Amino acid sequence: MKIRKIIAVVLMLFVSVFGFAQGGKKLDKIIKRDYTIIECTIAKMSDQTVEYSMPGExxxxxxxxxxxxxxxxxxxxxxTFDISPGGTSQPGSSQSITAAEMKPNTIAVLPVPYVNSDTQQGSEDMAKFAQNDMYNKLLDKSANIFPLTVQDLRTTNSLLHKAGIDHTNIDETPIADLEKILGVDNILAAKISYTMSTSSTASTYGSGSTTVSNNDKKIKSNDYSTTTANTQIYYYYNVYFDMYKNTNKIYSQTRKPFLNLKDSWIDSITYLLKRSPIYTKK
Known part of the structure; x- marks a missing residue:
């Protein structure tokens, strides 16, 4: 009996020590570019991916x-997985991004994420339209932003495309990397988020039945009515507007348009641009 008790105690101690060792196991930490930290156990690494498992899985x-x-x-x-100044990635990076030749006093306009806040769906067409709108505004006011010059939009988008960057992931890319990829020391970045609501009104026009006398004969007219329905869509925007110079954020504003029309975000972009530090009145 004593031997059985001793064996049972030894087994319990073994299980407790084993469980403590498992629970106290140190984990690897992955720090993502968006500053999210993943505590895990890394199983495999390659030049393209890192494979890991979560604790207990x-x-x-x-x-x-x-x-x-x-x-x-x-x-x-x-x-570390930073991009090196020479245009090649540090060991473990997924791709080699060639740094464009730096053009001092040049500003690039980034694609503008245009996102429905309710559905989190973005519009590629509107992202390009908004980017083009800001680009044209800067060109039209080139005298007001001197000595800055605006990088050609085709050049900007071509370099971003080669680096695998578009309106869906532009927010996840560090500004320092974007400046290297684009070869500029100034960047204009904006984001447009919105929600929608609808309001319907109906108007009815018509007349009821009437009876009139015509040569002692009674004539009854027919009833008729017409209903017209109108639906108005309202847009509620938040426009985020940031400017960077040599990786430093020099201007950051958020603005809601006064009107709730479909194109009201354009007014906010114009307002914020004219009050940015690169804009001077002539």
Missing amino acids: TLQISLDVSQIARIDFASGRSQ
Whole structure:
């Protein structure tokens, strides 16, 4: 009996020690470019992806290394995934991005995310339209932004396309990387979010039945009515407007248009641009 008790105690101690060791296991840390931290166990790394599993799970998750800023391994070693000045990625980066030749005193206009806040759906056409609108406004006021020159929109979009960047992920890319990719020292970035509501009105016109006398004969007229329905769509915008110079944010404003019309965001862009630090009255 004593032997059985001893064996049982030894087994309980073994299970407790094993469980403590498992619970106290140090984890790897993935620090993403959006500053999200993932505590996990890294299983495999390549030039394209990092595969990891969450604590207590065996399912392996794949993450593109372009989204990773740094990994702090449980061993104490760290690996950084920044883009080097020479245009090549540090070890472990998903792709090599060639840094464009730097053009001092040049401003690039980024694609403008145009997002429905309720559905989180973006519009590629509106993102390009808004980008083109800001670009044309800067060109029209080139004398007011001297000594800055505006980078050609085709050049900007071509360089972004080669780097795999568009309106869907432009917010996730650090400004320092964008300046290297585009070869500019000034950047204009904006974002438009909106919600919609509708209001319907109906107007009815007509007459009831009437009876009139005509040579002692009674004549009854027919009833008739016409109903007209009108539906008005209202847009509620938030326009986010940021300017950067040498990676430093020099201007940041958020504005809601006074009117709730479909194109009211354009008025806010014009207002914010004229009050930005690059704009001078002539």
